[in-house]
Amino acid sequence: MKKSIADLARIRQEALKNIQLRDQNEASCRIVVGMGTCGISAGARPCLTAIVDEVHKRGLTNVQIVQTGCVGMCRLEPMFDVYLGNEKVTYVDMTPEKSRQVVVEHVVNKRVIHEYTIGAVENK
């Protein structure tokens, strides 16, 4: 199909979303999911899949999703860190549903969900 200049711009937008992952300078938010043996057995993979899906659904291009190993607090898994600006927030005892909420509230609306964070859970 012959493409017009507008089509070209549209293709560019679409393809850029995917390829931006390879740009090392673009990401302004990093989500680091714990995928040690403890994390995986506690259900980190469905959480990761949910995050990936939510980030894509909302067309967030500046979010980097990476995995890491065990950080030593296995009893609080599944857990992940959100790095936004200069701040790092650790969410623990996650589920796919909670993970999606974090993407929406924290990454998009910039509001930390305090009740899911490590501080709140530890003080219970």
Add this chain to the structure above:
Amino acid sequence: MQFYRAHVLICGGTGCTSSKSVEIKAEMEKELKALGIDNEVQVVMTGCFGLCEAGPIMIVYPEGTFYSHIKISDVKRIASEHLLKGRVVKDLLYYEAIQQDKIKSVNDVDFYAKQKRIALANCGLIDPENIDEYIALDGYQALVKVLTQMKPEDVIEEVKISGLRGRGGAGFPTGLKWQFAANYEDDMKYVCCNADEGDPGAFMDRSILEGTPHSLLEAMTIAGYATNAKKGYIYVRAEYPIAVKRLEIAIKQAKEYGLLGESIFDTNFSFDIEIRLGAGAFVCGEETALIESIEGKRGMPRTKPPFPAEKGIWGKPTLINNVETFANIPAIILKGGEWFSKIGTEDSKGTKVFALGGKITNTGLVEIPMGTTLREVIYDIGGGCPNGKKFKAVQTGGPSGGCLTSEHLDTPIGYDNLVKLGSMMGSGGMIVMDEDNCMVDIARYFLDFTCDESCGKCTPCREGTKRLKELLDKICTGKGSLEDLDRLEALAYYIQDNSLCNLGQSAPNPVISTLVHFRDEYLAHVIDKKCPTGVCKDLLHYTITDKCIGCGSCSKVCPQGCIEPVGKVINEKTNRRAYVIDSSKCIKCGACMDACPPKVSAIIRQ
């Protein structure tokens, strides 16, 4: 469109393909499927990453983890450890990508951190067989800009401002070349891309064709618009099957999208591109010989003038540029000639791609701003000579260039600077030699090449290179005299002055430059009949000294059977004798020297 959280990029350049990168990709896809994460992780085959020495290369994004020397058996670990569990497989990382447990991303590795990529910008970043990925990185935006906002003369003016010079060898100003082609009026005009890369050791054009073929198509279409040409030819050698395949795919995709063909973007500009395969003759890299070959004739150069801009393919005005030259065009149009002209030196603007080869640690492709010194390229990026050997010389410009020595290492790289030193930029081959290389032998090697590749049309080149080679053979076999050196020199200058095309004119360069910079080595060959580095076998002599204990180890390994125990008696009681080499039968393989017990070391090489 599917969204992936991680991308695995595997090099699909010729170098890595030859070490099984295609099979590695298949294995990776299989493993990801088995782990059930094939819908989260995308596997992409890209063009050349440049650091061919570390191939096959695999890079995992978003982290930019740099794996090198990957084998099929390593794939399972990367998939299950890194991609499933997020644990980088440290022992498979490129050696420099890990320092004191800190893992560096690919962009921070010295080899890449010191480069500036314009022509190679997309190589190793996108899937060359996917036009959408090229479009994502501003692909075809330069064409949009040219067709909607610029007049042909504006385009030429922009290229002139950029100061871009031909990257194929001679370094003619590109904007001027476009101007000449635009000035001649005719009912048919052509744009031609010279992708007949022939220098031994140079492979930047191949990598551009393999890694970002659409850049070339876009640039040629822009050139067509600027010079009012309707048709383009890409003349590429058949020895580049991957490049040809990707070009064919790219042309098909561009036609589907209407970026090639009739009335592009509904303007009244139409342009079409066709591939012509060359049989791999070095002389067809010369533009007029290339034109003859495209027309179906034997590839022999024509006399110039008329230049191709006036009478080229089928006698019509033709613009010919090299692949790398074209690859710079989209960036120049998008970012402006002014931007490009700020990079580089006074007479050489922009960046240049060099193919590092020979005795150098990081063999591969590097793109650096003009004005970078040879030392920075060879030591900082190239990593110097391997195994702690001493640097001796660097040959720039392939068989048409010359050798530069360590005293030239601080020269800023530029067209005029290299010519001043008796070498040239050429297409950007850089072959490094260390203390083990014999410079006479190197000159002979290149002469052997040009002698074979001479098309035979003019006598100075056809006969002259042959005689030059005979003289070098004579010197290398110890039959040369001082008069031969004078003859060599005189003939070299004669060929340079009297050949028809650039092949002949530049063929003696390796001889002349080694004669100037390494005359002592020539003298050692003709006067002392010795090769200081031990490369020229005919000048070597293996002899067994008095230290021989008569063990016979050497005799057992000698392929010629020319070592016999016929020397003086070592042991009166057993009548054991020392061994002696029969020089008339010796082929100087050195096997005896290796076989002699290290404690004894009775065999010497002179």
